[in-house]
Amino acid sequence: MDRHALKIPCNAMPFICEADYSVTLDRMIHADRTVSFHVAIYLLRGSMEIMEDGVRYELLPNRLFFLKSGVHHWGEKPFEEGSAWYYAHFYCKEPEAWMEELPENVYYDTKVCLNPSDSEKYITVPKLTDCDQTSRIQRYFERMLEAHVHGNIPQASVELWRIFLECTKKVSEDYVGNVYVRKLQEYINEHYIEGFDVSAVEEVCGLSYKYAGTLFKETVGQTIREYQRTLRIRRAKQLLQETDRPVTEIAQLTGFSDVFYFSKVFHAQQGCSPSEYRKTYIPGI
Numbered sequence: 001m002d003r004h005a006l007k008i009p010c011n012a013m014p015f016i017c018e019a020d021y022s023v024t025l026d027r028m029i030h031a032d033r034t035v036s037f038h039v040a041i042y043l044l045r046g047s048m049e050i051m052e053d054g055v056r057y058e059l060l061p062n063r064l065f066f067l068k069s070g071v072h073h074w075g076e077k078p079f080e081e082g083s084a085w086y087y088a089h090f091y092c093k094e095p096e097a098w099m100e101e102l103p104e105n106v107y108y109d110t111k112v113c114l115n116p117s118d119s120e121k122y123i124t125v126p127k128l129t130d131c132d133q134t135s136r137i138q139r140y141f142e143r144m145l146e147a148h149v150h151g152n153i154p155q156a157s158v159e160l161w162r163i164f165l166e167c168t169k170k171v172s173e174d175y176v177g178n179v180y181v182r183k184l185q186e187y188i189n190e191h192y193i194e195g196f197d198v199s200a201v202e203e204v205c206g207l208s209y210k211y212a213g214t215l216f217k218e219t220v221g222q223t224i225r226e227y228q229r230t231l232r233i234r235r236a237k238q239l240l241q242e243t244d245r246p247v248t249e250i251a252q253l254t255g256f257s258d259v260f261y262f263s264k265v266f267h268a269q270q271g272c273s274p275s276e277y278r279k280t281y282i283p284g285i
Contacts, residue, residue, distance in 0.1 A: 004053060004068045006038060006125040007095050008164055010102060014038075014092040016156045019148040023084040030075030037089045039067040040163065042131075042141050046083025046242065047235075050075055056190065057128055059085075060238060064129040064137055064167055082242065086141040090160060095122035128189065129167040137166050180205045181219040184212060188224065192231040193255040232256065233269050240278045247274045 008014070017037060030050050041050075043059045050057050050065070052073040059065055067073050069091075102121040131137050144159035187196070187204045198209045201224065205212050216224050232254045239250045248259045256262035266274050 004055075004071050005127055006066050006068055006092070007101075007122045008125060009093055009095045009099060009122045011119045012093040013154075013157050014090045014160050014164075016088055016090045016144070016148060016153060016160060018089040019087065019145050019156060021084070021086055021145065024079045024081055027081075028079045029077065030073070030079075032074035034070060034072045035089075036069055037091055038069045040088045040090065040160070041065045041067075042086045042137060044084045044086070044138070046080040046085075047238070048075070048079040048083055048085075049077050058190070058193075059128075060235065062131045062135065062138075064131055064163070066125055066127055080242070086138075086145065088141075088144060088160060090157075096120075123164060123168050125164050125168060128186075130189075131167070135166070137163055140166065180207055180212065181216055184216055184224070185220065185227075188228055189231065192228045193235070193253075195228075195255060229265055230269070233266055236262070236266060236274065237270070237277065240274055250274065 024046065030048065041059065042064045043061055045061050047061075048059045050059065050067070050073055052067055053071050056076075057065060099120060099122050102123050129137075140159045140163045144156045144163075147153075147155035147159065184201065184205045187201075191200075201209050201212055207215070213224050216222075216227070220227055222230065236250050236254045239245060239253065240247075243250075245253070247263070251257075251259040251262035254262070256265070263273055266277070270277055272280065
């Protein structure tokens with residue numbers, strides 16, 4: 001579990017102090033700062049990179065990210081031009097030292113089913129959550145912003161609580177409770193472009209590479225390297241859709257040193273070459 005993950009007590013409602021939509025119109029790097037509030041960012045398009053306490057996080061479309069209050073965060077490279085996102089700044093009480101984490105499988109859609117004693121527990125919100133395009137999280141952000149604009153802070157805070165539950169439930173579904181696979185998947189999500197070796201995988205999850213690979217395949221449905229290639233191709237598709245960068249440059253930006261191998265992998269996954277994909281989906285570039 002990330003030591004800067006947010007822990008939200010079940011008996012306290014968050015308080016939103018600012019919420020809005022933002023888009024890059026010029027060169028922009030995330031501010032170098034330490035703030036007293038938590039931050040939620042939901043990226044709609046483009047990409048951004050944020051450092052928190054020395055850990056690098058890459059945000060792509062349909063990713064939800066939380067920054068913890070009191071922890072130094074900053075940016076080192078500009079956001080991709082045209083990036084757009086929702087964000088919220090909010091306060092929330094820390095759980096009491098004696099509180100325990102709420103068990104999994106007590107969530108039903110946007111409702112919480114609690115016994116009286118469960119109200120004295122907390123939920124852990126993951127740092128980074130991948131959401132599909134049909135995710136309810138975007139709709140919750142839209143309703144949150146609308147409530148905030150009209151000064152309805154309680155309603156805006158309710159929508160934020162629903163976001164907490166949605167991303168917490170999604171982590172439970174995606175990782176099937178396997179702590180080793182969860183650690184490994186989080187590591188790959190952060191390092192899929194620059195790559196990693198066998199020893200790095202073994203250090204992350206504390207298992208032999210062979211056994212870790214078997215668990216990963218059983219849980220995720222892909223081998224470790226297949227999953228890494230999937231992330232790289234997903235990033236390549238975004239760059240092909242939203243930029244006019246040459247295919248050779250996109251191959252390098254997504255971790256492929258050989259453009260011919262990149263094209264081969266891309267064709268195997270998408271059924272067409274990178275250039276054909278760009279012409280089909282992004283006419284005019």
